[in-house]
Amino acid sequence: xxxxxxxxxxxxxxxxxxxxxxxxxxxxxxxxxxxxxxxxxxxxxxxxxxxxxxxxxxxxxxxxxxxxxxxxxxxxxxxxxxxxxxxxxxxxxxxxxxxxxxxxxxxxxxxxxx
Amino acid sequence: xxxxxxxxxxxxxxxxxxxxxxxxxxxxxxxxxxxxxxxxxxxxxxxxxxxxxxxxxxxxxxxxxxxxxxxxxxxxxxxxxxxxxxxxxxxxxxxxxxxxxxxxxxxxxxxxxx
Numbered sequence: 006x007x008x009x010x011x012x013x014x015x016x017x018x019x020x021x022x023x024x025x026x027x028x029x030x031x032x033x034x035x036x037x038x039x040x041x042x043x044x045x046x047x048x049x050x051x052x053x054x055x056x057x058x059x060x061x062x063x064x065x066x067x068x069x070x071x072x073x074x075x076x077x078x079x080x081x082x083x084x085x086x087x088x089x090x091x092x093x094x095x096x097x098x099x100x101x102x103x104x105x106x107x108x109x110x111x112x113x114x115x116x117x118x119x
Numbered sequence: 120x121x122x123x124x125x126x127x128x129x130x131x132x133x134x135x136x137x138x139x140x141x142x143x144x145x146x147x148x149x150x151x152x153x154x155x156x157x158x159x160x161x162x163x164x165x166x167x168x169x170x171x172x173x174x175x176x177x178x179x180x181x182x183x184x185x186x187x188x189x190x191x192x193x194x195x196x197x198x199x200x201x202x203x204x205x206x207x208x209x210x211x212x213x214x215x216x217x218x219x220x221x222x223x224x225x226x227x228x229x230x231x232x233x
Contacts, residue, residue: 048223104212104221105151110162
C-alpha cells in the first residue's frame with residue numbers, strides 16, 4: 006500500500022461525457038502528479054499541483070483540467086470524452102514541489118469509454 | 120525538456136540469470152534517477168533510486184549504477200526470479216525554469232523464464 010488513494014477504481018462511460026477522478030496523497034505529501042497510461046504505453050505526465058497551486062503542465066489536453074483542494078486531495082476532470090481517452094489514470098504524490106523527490110503512485114483509475 | 124531513452128524494450132532471461140536495463144538522459148542538470156516496477160494491471164512501484172552524488176546503490180538483488188559523464192544509468196537485477204517479471208520504467212527529472220516534471224522511459228518488459 007503506497008498510501009495514495011484513488012477513486013473510483015473503474016469508470017465506464019460514453020463518448021461526450023464528463024468524469025471526475027479523485028486522488029488523496031500520502032500523509033505529509035504536498036505535491037500531486039497526474040499521469041495517463043494508455044494500453045502498452047508508458048507514463049505520460051499530465052499536470053502537477055503543489056500545496057494547492059499548479060506547478061507544471063505536461064501533455065494535458067484542453068478538455069482536461071485539475072485542481073488541488075485545501076485538504077490536499079486533487080481531482081482530475083475529463084470532459085467531452087473520446088474513445089482515445091480510455092486509459093489508466095494514475096496520481097502520484099511527493100513531499101515537495103520538485104521532480105527530484107520520490108513519487109509514490111496510487112492504484113489508478115481505469116477509464117473505459119464506450 | 121528531458122529526453123529519456125530506455126533499452127531494451129523487451130528482455131527474456133532464465134531464472135537465476137542477471138538482467139540489465141539501460142537508460143540515457145539528455146539534461147545534464149538531472150540529479151535524481153528512480154526506477155519503477157509495474158506488474159500487469161497494477162501501479163508503478165518505486166524499487167530503487169539514485170542521486171547524482173553517488174555512482175552506485177544496491178538493495179539486495181537490485182542495483183543501480185550512474186555515469187554522469189555519459190549521462191546514462193542502469194538497473195541490474197541478479198539471481199532473477201519469476202516474480203521479477205514485470206515492466207520496468209526508468210525516469211529522470213527536468214528541473215528547468217518553470218518545469219518540475221519527471222520524464223519516464225518507455226519501459227522494458229522483463230520476462231523471467233522458470
